[in-house]
Amino acid sequence: MSDRANTLAIETKGLVKTFGKTRAVDGVDLAVPAGTVYGVLGPNGAGKTTAVRVLATLTRPDGGEARVFGHDVVREADTVRSKVSLTGQYASVDEDLTGLENLILLGRLIGHRKAAAKRRAEQLLDAFGLTEAAGRQVKKYSGGMRRRVDIAASIIRTPEVLFLDEPTTGLDPRSRNQVWDIVRIIVAQGTTVLLTTQYLDEADNLAGRIAVIDHGKVIAEGTPGELKASVGSGSVHVRLRDAGQRGEAERVLSANLSLGVNLEADPVALTARVDGNGGGAAEQASLALAALARSGITVDEFSLGQPSLDEVFLALTDHPATDDAEKEAVA
Template sequence: MTELAIETSGLVKIFGKTRAVDGVDLAVPAGSVYGVLGPNGAGKTTAVKMLATLLRPDGGQATVFGHDVVREADTVRSLVSLTGQYASVDEDLSGTENLVLIARLLGHRKPAARDRSAALLEAFGLTDAADRQVKNYSGGMRRRIDIAASILRTPELLFLDEPTTGLDPRSRNQVWDIVRIIVAQGTTVMLTTQYLDEADHLASRIAVIDHGRVIAEGTPGELKASVGAGSIQVRLRDAAQREEALRVLSSVLGEAVRPEADPVALTAQLSGEDSDREAAEQASRALAALAAAGVVVDNFALGQPTLDEVFLALTDHPATEEAAA
């Protein structure tokens, strides 16, 4: 039995009439990246806030390295660090000032606070911007200073709440690299995200959350296998043939086929059993069947399972509908 960084049972948080977190059980092994995947409003941030001692649970319990997040909040605070979804540094202050401030609050003496801040700014490529106010930073730089502020004292457990939402692809890759380096040094990372892709790249285990409940949990491989290997998107030459195409695809693939908003497009699920080759095979069988039925295909594409598809498969409703919840 490996050590658990986080263990929760029946964790509940209620806001008014909404059960934002509704009985969450988690067991997060130490020393790896744990992904919490879900759409906006699924309860990811609320769950993280409870684990980071920012919110008091309304029910159930949670421990961080064996310490209760309510009764031993101070001990938990000395083990964890949180990079929130919204800038958790002071925009009016410069990069250096922000880092030195947090370092001092963590108990570093002045010279140590300055040294550690300077070293982190350098490692994060922010030395040139060190004396500029954070409000003048680009999105990627701001994320980096945010993460730097979280590791001024190397935490045992680091919460990253949607660290790449709103970042361009390059900045997103930089954040991914940083996360890998941090984990390699022995820190456990809990990462929330809306992107299956991101959880897939970084996390060794993933919990999928919807409506405050864990609806699936496992390794990325297990999760994708349960969803299917992906999907095939087909564009027809003639919209009149779509009914026929739908019928052919469902009988060949035995899976859900749905028409898209575009009258000539449709998407079919592939049940690839966790094997890309099988997915490709299915796709070619599907295309052959369409050709045999006389349906003219203009083009097609194979898609990796997206969060939307994970949600469709797990909950029978697309993730995006829940954005307001």
């Protein structure tokens, strides 16, 4: 890479993009260190994809500034395009071609001679575990295989910045882990990755820093540990024997702990946040469990741990990160 590794790969100040009366991106400030994975976390409709399209020069902003390695995305769009690559939410390769044919074609389009394009294609197929499928049409690939070949297509020429827009949506756990491994390899080779996702575990596993975005605004930013610490020093996870007692358990926990109680999808499970004030988190959790017992509520399982990013998002927004009631506007 020609740019120094200690510079900012991406910087935005007051970035705005509107669609009619909707402010899809509403004053977003980002500072993404080079050579890292930076997560942009939020539900559908939060403004993540729109922000990526602005940074990739696919959409002009309506206000604010955005730079990639110091180059303005509007005034120096050609320079920015030479440094970035984008893998969107849906596969962009030709499904009627084989995996090998797709990658050779893209290599030729960016200027490689035929032999060099074939060597690069074979190298990427091998690195992504697709050599055996190289001669099959992409439409016969599994979802995970399509995603891998799509990411491979994005790095035919190694970019300085790779935008991954919800790269694992709809994938099974094994395929998601394969994509995560690929992202780690890409970053280890020096590329900066801006990852948008609505999966909190994905951001937790991959990103060194995370911006939480909702309704077009950044509502929190920091390392995963900093974000978790911001909503309390601990979290009590409780599973009851009787689902009919969950309402009473919620009342008891709310009365004995200073922070919120979250009802899990499991009908016998609750999670309560502990701030640690007035005693340690473990002591507060013990007192809360004793209160449940005094109320005649039987607890089959409990654990005390650090808050999850799910709890962080719920505390910040009052709704879960997987809420997809809104659909994001894109140009």
